[in-house]
Amino acid sequence: MVMKTNGFIEGGFPDELKRVLRSVGSEWGDVVDDMEALQVVPLKGAMTNEVFRIIWPTKCGNLNRNILVRIYGEGVEAFFNRDNEIRTFECMSKHGQGPRLLGRFADGRVEEFIHARTLSAADLRDHEISALVAAKMREFHDLEMPGPRTILLWNRMRGWLVQAKSMCSAKDVKEFCLDSLENEINMLEKELSHDYLDIGFCHNDLQYGNIMLDEETRSITLIDYEYASFNPVAYDIANHFCEMVANYHSATPHILDYSKYPELEERHRFVQAYLCSAGKQPSEDEAELLLQEVEKYTLASHVFWGLWGIISGYVNKIEFDYMEYARQRFQQYWMRKQELLASSDKAPDNHVDGYVVYDR
Secondary structure: OOOOOOOOOOOOHHHHHHHHHHHHHHHOOOOOOOOOOOOOEEEEOOOOOEEEEEEEEOOOOOOOOEEEEOOOOHHHHHHOOOHHHHHHHHHHHHHOOOOOEEEEEOOOOEEEEEEEOOOHHHHHOOOOHHHHHHHHHHHHHOOOOOOOOOHHHHHHHHHHHHHHHHOHHHHHHHHHHHHHHHHHHHHHHHHHHHOOEEEEOOOOOOOOHHHHEEEOOOOEEEOOOOOEEEEEEHHHHHHHHHOOEEEOOOOOOOOOOOOHHOOHHHHHHHHHHHHHOOOOOOOHHHHHHHHHHHHHHHHHHHHHHHHHHHHHHHHHOOOHHHHHHHHHHHHOOOOOOOOHOOOOOOOOOOOOOOOOOOOO
């Protein structure tokens, strides 16, 4: 039995999880009835949850079954409603997307184990894999999901801003320009909202750790729908491009290398694959318009995850420098705002020549 860092799994499963596992095992009917025989393998790379592969021996000798146990991270209620996320998860399963939900307990859930590998940061630059991701993203966006097709992005950021300001010290409020940020969010909503924008059901967190590849079938599976909602598809693509600068498996997982942001040719190739996956060749004007909107929506991504980083720095105990991550996202926002929006809006007083002068 592998020890879990926060003590949830330490020398044995808690009773509630045991009940869920026994229920799953009884449905299978071929696994050994001995909790001590289960092997627990921690899976790395999660930034909020802790995830474990459970290898369960069967009565047939050398054969095993596998399931996944997800332990929810601390403070996640600050970001999303868990019941809504579970409903999304179940709806995805009905659409044949992602793993099946096998059981729930207070601190987490048990999922089907997908026999595929999680992508690496390098995989996102592979032309073939990137095209597969683009096509899967388009399929995801076109899903018929319950609820109104209402953009959630802006109100979610406003809510997070209120939470961040309530948690932060006066020093942090000043450092991150939080008193100016509501005006920035309002400005972005005004500048980036157009009637012609395509609204779809967006993943909103498409970093490489949430993308799985079956090497045999070359099929892509998107996992982890905590932040999924209706939004402009340009935002989802922009967010994916922003994630290409991260390597969460490095010695400094919070450091973002913006020299790795995809060049125009790579962005154009992804957008073409995305649009072509619908079965028709898009016009060059259509592709160009989407590319332009995607670039502008990177600004929304920086604010979104900048606020997430600030709040996470106060509520999450995982070893990740959330505050430094937030600084980098906001620095990119202020650096690129004028270029992308051709805006003359006045920036905060501690914004100088494209950089935020942070108080240390």
